[in-house]
Amino acid sequence: MNQQVGILMNNTLAALGLKSLLERQLNITCHLIGHISELQHPAADRHLAFLITDINTYLAQQAYFFPRRNRTIVCDHITPENTDHSLNIVNTAQPLTKITRQLTLLLNADNDGNQTKPQLSGREIDVLRLIASGHINKQIAETLNISINTVLTHRKNITAKLGIRSVSGLTFYAMMNGIVTP
């Protein structure tokens, strides 16, 4: 794999254990991050292919992690049922073989697909969030202070990028990707 990963966890021992696992078994270079401010440097964004954290850190630093959710992995003693559907979660209560397999899949996903995943612009995400919340075009235009024609253009672009046209389909997509909560 030979990619670089940043680990930011409250539990130092867990972070060290994870670092050791990734370096020995998956040949990944890991950097232990002491504080979120270290990640906020632009170089860190370019440098690190993935960020691994625990659920409390993720929730506390959601403003940082949410836009990077495609390359963030939450490793913790949690099951995914009651969490954000867009999160990449690895439940650390599982046997080591399962943990390793999931991490391998998630870390490989970047090379396989995520880079070609359709990317919505910030404004398109705003429009999608409002569509999924049940707003009609006029309300979206008023909320975002843009014209209805601009809303229609954003909707057209969203559909073209995602291949999803119906309001229901867009709503489920938004839930699956953490843009709105289910």
Next chain:
Amino acid sequence: MNIINQNTRLSDIVKHAPTSVTVLNRFGIRLGVGDLTVATASQRQNIDPDFFATILNAFLNEDYFPTHIQPNFSAQTIVDYLEKTNQYYQHLQLPNIERHFGFLISKSPSTNNNLAMMHRFFQEVKQQLLQRIEDDRQNLFPELLAAQAQTTIQADTRIDHNEPDEDSVEDKLNDLISMFVIHLQGDYDQNLALAVLLSIVSLKNDISQNNRIRNRILRPMRDALNNKPA
């Protein structure tokens, strides 16, 4: 395929477009069609041959828009056909997708929540399709049959095609297909995911083809029987 007429052989139609077998089955015609043509098959099944050819053309050809409907177009025939189509969705295709989806979710790691969300979306589409089927049975079909019992379509009634063929069920099935093809993430059983995808594509294609029959033949018949301007 060229426009189907009364002399077209059923074997040529099926060889060119195998999905046409579902149409033939709904008219009581089974495989082993021999030398039957549209005309001879219609005679055997007691269907108007022009009407049968019109239905086959609308089903198979996206660009086919019948220009006229005739007095011999039978409301009972098209209602019987669409009721069999609805039964096919209700008792075969929807349970088939449901079964495949169930296997896919049960064989995939619980970490993959996308599948559960996509299954919820499928449930919504399924309910909408079942609602449409119920509406056909309670309202559309009885109204059409009652109208034809009271009045006759005028010869060469012209059809203007203004309404789009797609409906929201078709749109949502397209969206579900996109979710599988473009957006599916995480760990899952590839064979089972493919089985779900193909069964959804099959349902969507059948609905698209039959929406053409509903919108290009059935609706104009209803309007003509109700004396609505075309």
